[in-house]
Amino acid sequence: MAKTKQEIAVTFWGVRGSTPCANKENMEYGGNTTCLEINVPRTDEVLILDSGTGIRNLGNKIIDRPGKIRGRIFITHPHWDHIQGFPFFKPIYGSKNHFSIHMPDQGKEGGCKDILDGHLTKTFFPVTLDMIDANLEYITQPPERLEYKGYDVDFMLANHTIETAIYKIFIDGKEIVFCPDNELILKESKKSDYDVRLEAFLNGVDLLIHDGQYNRESYKEKKGWGHSAWEDVVELAIRLNIKRLFITHHDPDSDDKQLGALDDHLEEEYGSAFEEIGLAKEGYQINL
Numbered sequence: 001m002a003k004t005k006q007e008i009a010v011t012f013w014g015v016r017g018s019t020p021c022a023n024k025e026n027m028e029y030g031g032n033t034t035c036l037e038i039n040v041p042r043t044d045e046v047l048i049l050d051s052g053t054g055i056r057n058l059g060n061k062i063i064d065r066p067g068k069i070r071g072r073i074f075i076t077h078p079h080w081d082h083i084q085g086f087p088f089f090k091p092i093y094g095s096k097n098h099f100s101i102h103m104p105d106q107g108k109e110g111g112c113k114d115i116l117d118g119h120l121t122k123t124f125f126p127v128t129l130d131m132i133d134a135n136l137e138y139i140t141q142p143p144e145r146l147e148y149k150g151y152d153v154d155f156m157l158a159n160h161t162i163e164t165a166i167y168k169i170f171i172d173g174k175e176i177v178f179c180p181d182n183e184l185i186l187k188e189s190k191k192s193d194y195d196v197r198l199e200a201f202l203n204g205v206d207l208l209i210h211d212g213q214y215n216r217e218s219y220k221e222k223k224g225w226g227h228s229a230w231e232d233v234v235e236l237a238i239r240l241n242i243k244r245l246f247i248t249h250h251d252p253d254s255d256d257k258q259l260g261a262l263d264d265h266l267e268e269e270y271g272s273a274f275e276e277i278g279l280a281k282e283g284y285q286i287n288l
């Protein structure tokens with residue numbers, strides 16, 4: 001996949017929720033857990049969202065770039081499927097490289113550095129944070145809009161089982177929302193404060209990438225697990241005039257046949273309501 005220096009391009013490197021699932025019947029949509037790359041025009045800095053196992057392939061793609069590799073990784077939350085690939089991202093072992101790692105505060109569990117430190121202890125993995133050669137900066141991200149090189153990032157907290165960010169990226173007038181873990185509870189009647197804030201945050205964005213691990217039938221057994229039914233995501237996205245919708249965080253037990261059938265259904269049933277709608281697929285690139 002060619003890197004489009006002057007275009008905003010979003011690439012899926014991992015689209016699974018919960019756990020990697022490298023079965024042959026999953027290879028079309030991919031078996032890696034959550035990781036997204038956004039190409040920001042006019043900069044060589046990499047912008048990455050989440051560091052599930054998909055980040056390993058991204059690291060292997062950029063590792064041979066000449067000179068220093070610099071960038072930021074915005075982690076939505078520290079559940080395994082969003083951080084497990086972090087120590088396999090080869091650029092963090094290059095002493096000239098520089099990365100800022102962002103994560104929302106985890107309350108009494110601590111901030112970004114505390115969480116990664118706790119994850120990378122000798123009991124669980126041979127590499128600890130102090131063995132990583134790159135210059136790493138750990139940022140406990142506040143829920144407010146902040147400016148970076150070529151883009152801004154805002155976040156609000158998701159409805160999930162721990163403090164989880166829904167990140168909104170602003171680049172050259174485009175708005176991209178990444179929300180891989182969020183339980184939508186659509187109500188006919190009175191909206192909660194969270195519903196009101198979420199709708200304002202998502203309203204009219206150019207691209208929404210949202211959790212749709214379940215369907216309305218399977219969701220009945222999974223209420224409170226922190227994930228959404230795809231039907232609820234589509235309904236909300238239509239109501240909020242979202243231009244492009246991609247559903248992600250696929251269940252590891254959903255195989256290519258099931259996902260392919262759902263992808264076709266989304267296009268046939270709702271294609272006219274969006275500029276683009278579909279399921280996130282590993283390796284797929286969206287150009288904005």
Ligand SMILES: [Zn+2]
Pocket residue numbers: 017018079081082180181249
């Ligand atoms: Zn997840």
Ligand SMILES: [Zn+2]
Pocket residue numbers: 077079160181226
């Ligand atoms: Zn989660």
